[in-house]
Amino acid sequence: MANIIAVANQKGGVGKTTTSVNVSACLAYLGKKVLLVDIDPQGNATSGVGIAKGDIEHCVYNILVDDRDAEEIIQETIVENLHVIPSTIQLAGAEIELVPTISREVRLKRALMKVEKNYDYIIIDCPPSLGLLTINSLTAANAVLIPVQCEYYALEGLSQLLNTVRLVQKHLNVDLEIEGVLLTMLDARTNLGIQVIEEVKKYFQEKVYRAIIPRNVRLGEAPSHGKPIIVYDPKSRGAEVYLDLAKEVLGNG
Ligand code: ADP
Numbered sequence: 140m141a142n143i144i145a146v147a148n149q150k151g152g153v154g155k156t157t158t159s160v161n162v163s164a165c166l167a168y169l170g171k172k173v174l175l176v177d178i179d180p181q182g183n184a185t186s187g188v189g190i191a192k193g194d195i196e197h198c199v200y201n202i203l204v205d206d207r208d209a210e211e212i213i214q215e216t217i218v219e220n221l222h223v224i225p226s227t228i229q230l231a232g233a234e235i236e237l238v239p240t241i242s243r244e245v246r247l248k249r250a251l252m253k254v255e256k257n258y259d260y261i262i263i264d265c266p267p268s269l270g271l272l273t274i275n276s277l278t279a280a281n282a283v284l285i286p287v288q289c290e291y292y293a294l295e296g297l298s299q300l301l302n303t304v305r306l307v308q309k310h311l312n313v314d315l316e317i318e319g320v321l322l323t324m325l326d327a328r329t330n331l332g333i334q335v336i337e338e339v340k341k342y343f344q345e346k347v348y349r350a351i352i353p354r355n356v357r358l359g360e361a362p363s364h365g366k367p368i369i370v371y372d373p374k375s376r377g378a379e380v381y382l383d384l385a386k387e388v389l390g391n392g
């Protein structure tokens with residue numbers, strides 16, 4: 140059985156996609172078989188592992204709405220051991236198209252059940268909302284990884300996310316756990332960052348990962364080259380820290 144981790148936070152720009160892409164690539168680099176599921180219509184995780192729009196015939200939309208087998212949709216990436224279920228802008232319609240359908244919350248879970256035996260880890264990059272796409276992800280996952288940006292108002296909105304997690308636990312997926320809370324985009328030159336770290340640690344305690352992702356120019360550049368950081372610049376600080384994070388995730392089982 141694969142360890143299935145949803146990377147979720149309804150706030151945009153907190154580092155969900157960067158974390159999904161790079162944790163997936165680092166786990167693959169460490170020898171694990173990994174499937175990255177892009178369930179954000181923006182498709183940034185898809186392009187982030189080197190898949191060009193023109194190379195996508197079917198995407199996660201076809202799994203959710205057309206009941207296609209995941210096996211038909213999975214593609215290889217530029218990283219050995221790392222496969223992806225891509226997303227395209229077509230997915231933007233799914234949130235509404237799924238509303239009147241039967242078992243709308245469990246469609247991703249059912250699709251992944253058929254392929255999870257092939258992987259050690261499945262990482263799901265969620266969109267910046269708490270709608271049906273994120274609900275599908277939390278229902279399919281056994282754990283949620285929450286990136287929190289080191290900025291003022293860092294904790295704002297997290298109670299809504301935690302409430303959604305509790306609702307999913309109650310009604311759809313009793314096994315869902317918090318895998319961990321990840322501090323991202325730390326600017327070490329400011330005191331604010333340190334304050335936010337303390338505040339988040341006070342709230343989430345031992346759930347906060349030891350690895351803290353710094354603001355790193357190379358991490359910001361890598362997506363435009365369609366490469367995870369471990370491929371784009373393996374010696375960068377960003378690569379080191381995401382590798383540390385992947386090791387912590389491995390340690391959590
Ligand atoms: P989300 O998926 O939560 O919307 P992203 O991972 O797409 O967030 O990050 C938002 C933007 O910030 C992207 O342009 C990304 O390349 C950049 N970014 C993310 N993490 C870092 C980092 N640690 N250092 C520098 N830039 C980053």
Ligand code: MG
Nearest residue numbers: 155156179183
């Ligand atoms: Mg994203």
